[in-house]
Amino acid sequence: MNTVTYNIPAHLFNSYQGQQVIVRSDNPSDLVRYLSRANLGNVLYAQLTSPEVDLDPLSTWASPLPVDVFLRSPAVEYPLLYNFSKLLDKHPVRISISVKNGFVKAVRLALALGFSVKLEVGQPDASLIAEMAEVLDLYLHRSEVSQPVEYFHSTFLSFFNHKQSPNLWLVQEEDPEQFRFITNEGEETVSPRFGETNWKDLKPIFTAEHKLNEKTECDGCEFLERCGGYFKWPNKEFDCEGVKTLFSGLNLAAEELRNDLASFRELPGVLPT
Amino acid sequence: MMRNHLSVIFLPTNKCNVNCEYCFENKTADRMSLDQLSAVTVKLLDFMEESSISSLTLHWQGGEIMTMPVEWFEQAHERIGALAQARNKRVDHGLQTNMIAYTPRWNRIVKEMFGNSVGTSMDYPNLYRKMFRGGPDDYARIWKRNIQAAREAGINIGVISIPNQETLKHGADSFYSFFVDELGITDFQVNTPFPGGELNDTKRNLELENEELSRFFLDLTDIWVERGLAEGIKLGPIDQLIAHFSGEPSCLPCIWQSNCADEFISIDARGFVAQCDCWVTSYPEYFFGNIFEHDTLSGLLKNSTARREFVDRPAAIVDKDCIECAYLSLCHGGCPVRTYTMRHTLLEKDPYCYLYKSLFRHTETVAARLAGARVDRKDFHKALVHTGKGKSCGGSSQTSAPATWQTQPLVQLERRKPAVI
Numbered sequence: 001m002n003t004v005t006y007n008i009p010a011h012l013f014n015s016y017q018g019q020q021v022i023v024r025s026d027n028p029s030d031l032v033r034y035l036s037r038a039n040l041g042n043v044l045y046a047q048l049t050s051p052e053v054d055l056d057p058l059s060t061w062a063s064p065l066p067v068d069v070f071l072r073s074p075a076v077e078y079p080l081l082y083n084f085s086k087l088l089d090k091h092p093v094r095i096s097i098s099v100k101n102g103f104v105k106a107v108r109l110a111l112a113l114g115f116s117v118k119l120e121v122g123q124p125d126a127s128l129i130a131e132m133a134e135v136l137d138l139y140l141h142r143s144e145v146s147q148p149v150e151y152f153h154s155t156f157l158s159f160f161n162h163k164q165s166p167n168l169w170l171v172q173e174e175d176p177e178q179f180r181f182i183t184n185e186g187e188e189t190v191s192p193r194f195g196e197t198n199w200k201d202l203k204p205i206f207t208a209e210h211k212l213n214e215k216t217e218c219d220g221c222e223f224l225e226r227c228g229g230y231f232k233w234p235n236k237e238f239d240c241e242g243v244k245t246l247f248s249g250l251n252l253a254a255e256e257l258r259n260d261l262a263s264f265r266e267l268p269g270v271l272p273t
Numbered sequence: 274m275m276r277n278h279l280s281v282i283f284l285p286t287n288k289c290n291v292n293c294e295y296c297f298e299n300k301t302a303d304r305m306s307l308d309q310l311s312a313v314t315v316k317l318l319d320f321m322e323e324s325s326i327s328s329l330t331l332h333w334q335g336g337e338i339m340t341m342p343v344e345w346f347e348q349a350h351e352r353i354g355a356l357a358q359a360r361n362k363r364v365d366h367g368l369q370t371n372m373i374a375y376t377p378r379w380n381r382i383v384k385e386m387f388g389n390s391v392g393t394s395m396d397y398p399n400l401y402r403k404m405f406r407g408g409p410d411d412y413a414r415i416w417k418r419n420i421q422a423a424r425e426a427g428i429n430i431g432v433i434s435i436p437n438q439e440t441l442k443h444g445a446d447s448f449y450s451f452f453v454d455e456l457g458i459t460d461f462q463v464n465t466p467f468p469g470g471e472l473n474d475t476k477r478n479l480e481l482e483n484e485e486l487s488r489f490f491l492d493l494t495d496i497w498v499e500r501g502l503a504e505g506i507k508l509g510p511i512d513q514l515i516a517h518f519s520g521e522p523s524c525l526p527c528i529w530q531s532n533c534a535d536e537f538i539s540i541d542a543r544g545f546v547a548q549c550d551c552w553v554t555s556y557p558e559y560f561f562g563n564i565f566e567h568d569t570l571s572g573l574l575k576n577s578t579a580r581r582e583f584v585d586r587p588a589a590i591v592d593k594d595c596i597e598c599a600y601l602s603l604c605h606g607g608c609p610v611r612t613y614t615m616r617h618t619l620l621e622k623d624p625y626c627y628l629y630k631s632l633f634r635h636t637e638t639v640a641a642r643l644a645g646a647r648v649d650r651k652d653f654h655k656a657l658v659h660t661g662k663g664k665s666c667g668g669s670s671q672t673s674a675p676a677t678w679q680t681q682p683l684v685q686l687e688r689r690k691p692a693v694i
Contacts (some may be wrong), residue, residue: 056575062325078596079588086535089277090325105596112602113531143518143637144602 005044007173007191008182010034016182018042022068026050032057040065045094051080059086066092068118075102078109085113096120104131111138111145118150121172122193123231129242136246140253152250155226159254167228174230193234223247279321279329280537282550285310285349286336287542290374291412294401295435295479297469297610298554300336303542307348313540313564314353318360320570327362333387334369334550336542343378350386368392373404373412375419380426390429393420397451398439401475417456424457431507432461438478441485445492453506462509462526463493465625467611470555480615483627490628491635498639511636517603518640528608528623534583538574540564546573548583551610583609586619595622600633 003020010025013034024047025031031046045066058067069084071077074097087093094116097106103119110117124132139149140156148154151171158165169175174191181191189195217240218229231243286304289296305313317329331353335341350366357364368387371394383389395416396402399409402416420430432452440448452458465486468476490511497508498515509526516523527549530536539553540546544565547553553560561577564570574580587605595606606612607623615624623629 060324079591082532082588082591085531105592108596108601109591112605114602142599143520144600 004178004180005173006180006182006188007047009184011184012182012186013038015186020044022047024049026053028053028055028058032061035063035065036061047096051077051084055083055087058091062090064091066094068094068096070096070098070120071103071106072098074098074100074106078106081106081109081113081115084115088114092116094118099124099128099132101127101131103128104134107135107138107149111142111147111149114147116147116150118172119152120193121151121231123233123235123238124242126242129246132242132246133249136249140249152246155247156250156254158226159251160257165226167226168230169228172230277326277328279317279324279326280332281317281329282332282334282537282539282553284335284539284541284550284553285333285345286338286341287554288340289335289337289371290340290405291337291371292403292405294403294473294475295466295468297467297551297614298336299470300554301543304336304341305542305544307345307352309544309565310349311352311356313544314356316564316570318356318362321362322360323569323571328365329357329362330365330367332367332369332537337374338368338370339372339374339379343382346382346386350382369394371402371416372419372423373415375423377422377426380423380428383423383428389427390431391423392431392433394433394435396434396437396440397448398437398443400437400439420456429460430458432458433464434461435464435466436481436486436489437466438481441481441489445489445496448489449493449496449500453501459505460507463490463511464526465611465628467551467608467614469551469610469614480624483625486625487628487631490632494632494635494639498643502643511632514603514632514636515640515643518637519644525603528611529604529629531605532584532587533609534580534586546570548580548609556613582619589620590622593622598630600630603633604629 005020005022006016007022007024008016010023010027010030011034013021013023020042022044023031023035026049028048031048035043035046040063043065045068047068047070049070049072051069051071067084067087069081071081081095084093084095095106095110096118097103097110097120099119099121107117107119119132119135121132135149136152138145139152151168154165154171155168157163167175170178172191173179174193176190179190181189181194183189216229216232216236218224218227218232221227221240221244223244226247227243231238231240287298287301288304289298289300321327321329353364366386366388368383368390369392372391383391393416394402395413399413401409402412403409404411404415424430434448434452436448452461466479466481468479470476493508494511494515497506497511500506501508502512510529513523513525517525527533527536534548537549538546538561539549541553544563545553546561546564547556547559548561559579559582561580562573564573567573586609590606591601595601595604598604604623604626607626607629609619611623611625612621613619
């Protein structure tokens with residue numbers, strides 16, 4: 001049985017003692033106030049829900065707790081990422097970026113500053129797919145990029161290792177078997193994009209039975225195992241053509257890297273690994 | 274305010290013993306007493322404690338540092354060491370000097386305090402470094418004599434050089450030969466010129482044309498790869514760029530940090546605090562404050578509107594065209610003082626952008642070629658380890674990978690220790 005991780009607002013921290021939690025706030029002082037006296041063994045990371053904050057409390061906080069920063073309006077907010085670079089010496093920092101028009105600038109800067117990136121992707125239209133393709137190219141091919149971009153990174157590794165991968169629900173921290181989102185009012189759901197819907201009502205959409213019982217684009221899709229129907233929510237009529245090209249790109253790159261490594265091992269003087 | 278390592282460019286004296294035409298400092302007769310030094314040290318250590326910073330590097334310079342007595346340094350070293358030890362903090366020291374006043378009396382303190390290394394400066398040809406009485410040739414003659422004596426005493430010499438119009442006319446080959454073959458220098462760094470401080474005729478003509486300067490740097494790169502790399506010659510920033518593009522640990526100069534305001538400050542003999550030595554004597558409007566007049570360094574920095582301009586600069590200019598640049602992660606708009614002195618604003622990118630991009634592209638290509646040629650990794654690595662002035666490495670600026678977000682769920686959600694804490 002997996003442990004469930006609860007994404008909770010900082011003011012509910014005391015109510016979730018003993019549970020595995022992600023603690024979020026739009027105020028660094030709150031995070032430090034609630035977390036500095038706590039046992040951090042059960043805290044997965046702290047999440048700042050806005051980048052427009054006074055970072056001094058976090059900058060001077062000695063704890064190495066990972067910090068996630070959420071950009072809701074990335075095209076506008078992205079220059080604020082410079083303020084967070086000083087956190088990197090003390091904390092692993094990930095930037096969660098809402099996939100909205102112009103978000104590629106935020107990804108560019110986040111990667112240039114050495115942050116990990118997570119794309120909050122939803123159901124991207126054609127223009128967003130084009131931006132995602134640009135991000136995929138950065139992630140796969142630019143030597144300056146040294147940090148993971150999720151969900152690309154986990155998916156790439158699963159293609160590369162030929163391993164059964166956790167599907168996107170889990171990568172995106174939205175699998176209700178493992179993640180629950182607690183609203184500011186204390187209501188339990190799966191993630192912000194599910195709104196007020198109770199997670200138990202959503203359970204069927206994650207199950208294989210559901211996908212097999214209905215004739216959908218997912219039937220026979222070569223990427224179903226890795227995707228898990230993630231892009232069919234909330235609009236199950238969503239056309240996956242664009243996201244499939246991204247999966248294909250990841251698959252091809254993994255194959256190319258595997259072939260390159262195999263050729264390298266065949267070079268004279270190179271020991272097999 | 275700062276990262277986990279604090280670097281301070283420290284000027285205990287504003288006095289100089291030479292009269293270089295392109296110097297960006299406005300000299301004064303001020304020098305710091307040992308009691309003032311102790312007061313500054315205590316405030317730096319307080320700041321480190323408040324900010325959870327564990328180590329400090331003091332980059333000592335002036336004015337001219339060797340106008341201070343050797344005995345002053347012996348006592349300074351002792352005082353700083355005792356204060357740091359009491360607070361469980363680490364303090365390292367670097368020395369930048371023109372070497373004109375060097376005598377063997379300096380050898381012991383150079384060894385004990387500065388790791389037996391000094392940074393100094395010389396140009397080829399030397400046009401602008403002058404004695405108060407005597408021209409560039411007199412300066413060069415004394416400098417050569419003194420670095421020779423220091424080297425014979427076992428001191429490691431690192432040289433910073435600024436190209437001028439004549440350098441470009443002579444070309445990269447002559448430049449390299451002068452330092453490496455003629456002087457036997459094995460560690461040098463090329464910086465770009467800027468007209469800092471009070472303007473004069475020399476400074477008005479200091480800026481070099483980007484394409485010509487790029488050609489020089491690119492030629493120099495090729496010459497170093499051909500003649501210097503295997504010999505272990507250090508040539509910044511070229512060797513560090515190639516290390517960077519080779520995936521090796523590297524130490525890039527201060528002009529190529531995500532934000533120099535996160536990396537270091539400078540304090541002069543009067544206690545003025547500013548972004549770096551290029552600002553701290555010459556631009557009062559950009560002073561952050563005076564450390565002797567503030568209870569804490571953190572309060573001084575936090576309340577300084579001048580500092581805010583430096584902190585905000587990369588974010589303010591990134592959308593102009595840096596965001597589209599393939600080398601954003603290396604440069605972030607470049608150097609504030611080069612921008613300010615040549616464009617009269619902080620809110621533009623570095624005027625040497627064209628040069629930087631050309632050099633990044635070229636060194637990236639060279640690194641790929643070297644990787645392809647499967648250079649002997651041992652020699653390659655040896656050639657790429659470098660420290661010195663203008664590079665705040667040893668602390669947070671080394672461009673090894675930052676603490677990485679643990680990817681999940683491929684590697685289950687465990688926290689990793691940050692790289693530096």
